[in-house]
Each structure stands twice: as structure tokens, then as C-alpha cells.
Amino acid sequence: MQEFFNIVQDWVVDLGDKHGVDPLVIFCLYLCSKISLFTCLGWAINNIRLKKPFVPQLLFAGISFCIPYTYVMIVGRNIAPWVYAVIGLIFVLGVYSIWKKIAVKVDQPVP
Numbered sequence: 001m002q003e004f005f006n007i008v009q010d011w012v013v014d015l016g017d018k019h020g021v022d023p024l025v026i027f028c029l030y031l032c033s034k035i036s037l038f039t040c041l042g043w044a045i046n047n048i049r050l051k052k053p054f055v056p057q058l059l060f061a062g063i064s065f066c067i068p069y070t071y072v073m074i075v076g077r078n079i080a081p082w083v084y085a086v087i088g089l090i091f092v093l094g095v096y097s098i099w100k101k102i103a104v105k106v107d108q109p110v111p
Contacts, residue, residue, distance in 0.1 A: 020077045029068040036064035041098065045105040058098070065094045 016023040044057035069087045072079070 019079055021072055021075050026068055026071060029071055033064045033067040037061050040064060041101060045102060048102065048105075058102075061098060062095070065098070066091065 012023045016026075040057045040061035044054045044061060047054040047057060069090060073084065073087060076083075
């Protein structure tokens with residue numbers, strides 16, 4: 001098992017070096033962005049249920065969703081075009097997912 005972990009670690013570090021991105025930075029950005037995303041979504045859903053303004057929370061949720069992918073697009077070099085297409089698809093699916101989560105949560109009654 002340790003050998004497998006070392007192989008994967010070497011592969012990730014080599015891939016990061018090849019494209020000029022730090023895997024640890026991507027991991028930290030991803031982790032922080034997801035925590036921020038779910039916090040902002042919960043806040044937005046609560047504001048929608050209370051009939052308060054919710055647009056700023058949705059904007060924060062969208063920005064936090066995009067942070068790690070934006071880092072790869074800005075800092076990365078020699079990245080294949082299909083990676084940009086996948087990141088674009090992730091953005092589109094993320095917007096759709098956020099919309100669906102809010103639509104479902106708004107329809108539920110407040111406990």
C-alpha cells in the first residue's frame with residue numbers, strides 16, 4: 001500500500017511540475033472553496049426562505065466554486081485544450097447543481 005501511495009504522490013508532483021501548478025495549493029483551494037460554497041448556499045437558502053435578499057450569497061457561492069479551477073487556468077502552463085473544456089463543463093454543471101439545490105431547499109417547509 002505504501003508503494004502505491006508513493007507512486008501516486010510522485011505522479012501528482014510530476015504532473016504539477018510539468019504544468020507549473022502546486023498540487024498542495026490546489027488541494028487547499030479546493031477544500032476551502034467547498035466549505036465556503038456550502039456555507040454560502042446554506043445562507044442563501046435561509047435568506048430565500050425568510051424572503052430576504054439572497055443574490056450576494058449566491059455570488060459568493062459561485063465565486064468560491066470557481067476558485068481552484070481558476071487557479072489552474074491562470075497559473076497552469078502547457079495545459080491541453082481538453083482540460084479547459086472540462087473546466088468549462090464543470091462550471092456549467094456547477095451552476096446547474098447550485099440552481100437545483102436551491103430550488104429543492106426552497107420548496108421544503110421551514111422547521
